[in-house]
Amino acid sequence: MTLLEPTRHRGPYEGMVLKILRDEGPTSRTRLSAITGLSPTTITKTVAPLIELGLLTERADEYGGLGRPAISLVPVPEALTVAGVQLGVGKYRVGLTDARSQVRSRIVSTFDPSLPAEEVMNLIAADVRSLLTADSGPACIGIGVGAPGPVDLARRTNIRSVNLGWSDVPISDLLEDRLGIPVVVDHNVRSLALGEARYGGHDAESLAYLYVRTGVGLGVAVKGEPFYGGHGTGGESYIGHTRVVEDGRPCSCGARGCLDTVVSEPSIAARLAELGDPLPPDANVMSEMRARARRDPAVAELEDTVIDQLVRSMAIIVNLFTPELLLVGGSLSSAPAEVIARLREGTRERIFPLLRDSLRVEPADGSDDALIRGAAAIALEVLHYS
Known part of the structure; x- marks a missing residue:
């Protein structure tokens, strides 16, 4: 599996439109124009590449009156893959999810908490690669990592993890070097809150x-x-x-x-x-x-x-x-x-x-999938819905 369209330039409004469709469900171009304030032409230009990539599809709504029925844009969550890595003290969980952060495969591994951070990243990268190699779904656009302790404002470096003894670990750089896929890092418990807020059904x-x-x-x-x-x-x-x-x-x-x-x-x-x-x-x-x-x-x-x-x-x-x-x-x-x-x-x-x-x-929900869902939500938020 490889990165989806690595050289494709995303349009400036794609994330906004995808986010509206995620939260509102199937929506017509006219309604999207009203919500965003963008012109119908801009909406059409924004959604065209998303339809071509299979991230959106079109559906004719049921209509009992005269004239043509409205055409709604429908998100296709399974047309996308992101990876989630939830890192704990001596244990991590790796999984692949779709655009709704629904986990379809996972690996749970333990490690010696005294290991250097780079060695732990080697283990994580190997498990991510293993899942991607075995997966038959669409290409992976990015990885979200929930890390214990504060991260930098760019969401790339774990500034300090007291219980792991780590300081200034460039998690994104280390995993990107090993996998060639964009990596976004955030505080592990904030990622869990985001995953539950977005995809937990509460x-x-x-x-x-x-x-x-x-x-x-x-x-x-x-x-x-x-x-x-x-x-x-x-x-x-x-x-x-x-x-x-x-x-x-x-x-x-x-x-x-x-x-x-x-x-x-x-x-x-x-x-x-x-x-x-x-x-x-x-x-x-x-x-x-x-x-x-x-x-x-x-x-x-x-x-x-x-x-x-x-x-x-x-x-x-x-x-x-x-x-x-x-x-x-x-x-x-x-x-x-x-x-x-x-x-x-x-x-x-x-x-x-x-x-x-x-x-x-x-x-x-303390299941492995729920924890992975939170980590994947980080990548979705930054790389797909932003």
Whole structure:
């Protein structure tokens, strides 16, 4: 499989038209002209190459009156391929998707977190190449990478990943050199929020995504658009490095008492080990803690502390960003229903009263495909719909 039309110059309005058709569904040229303010001639010139490439098709709408029926332009999601790479600490997921970020093939691989970044990129490139070689679909136009930690404003370099020990890793350059395909990089949890907002089927204009695993990350999509902060980076939220315990335990960031040191999987596992009840390898941390809390008051106290700190953080997120939907992912995706219920009710109790009735708190889809979908959404947003 090769890059789709590598030398083709995209028209200035293609992304805008494709985005409208994605969000609105089949739409006539006349309606597109009204929405965009572009002339009918410009719309025709814009869509002609897209029809030729098979990215759009035409459909005669049902019409019971006189004259000709309207002709609608219909997107063809399966006429496009993008790759998504969701990178975690010691594990990554690679998949191929269509223009609706629907995953059709995937590889899940583990790696030694102490490996140099270039060696990890070699592994990822090999798996992407393997999927592309076996795939019979259309050519791949780009790769989206969800990376742990902040990225640069150009969305090419992972500035720092505390839990991997990486600094200034040019992920786009490394993968483009190996694969010859454009690569877009973004913060991993923001990519998950974007994927759920665009393609998750949620009835919510705005959502927040709180991810708890090795650390704590936050992504926000406001009216479907990913939220970016400042400080000269790609705007990652540092909620996991908010101090919640004075003189608390040391954090990987160099501070003490951060949220990560209370609610992350390694922190909970360490506390359970100190209580004389260590977790087995690959245990479901939240489920194990819930089961042990039923019989051990000390573990029940630990669980109360974890839930309380999560609720406090979730309430701050809701009061700041006012999302209609707050998804909790990572280890919380498969947390027991009792834990989710406590998080939901605790958050509602702490937020501004006018927000309580409209807020939904739900576990996120923690499947491999959902994580890949988020990474692929980055590439789609920048390379296809922009």
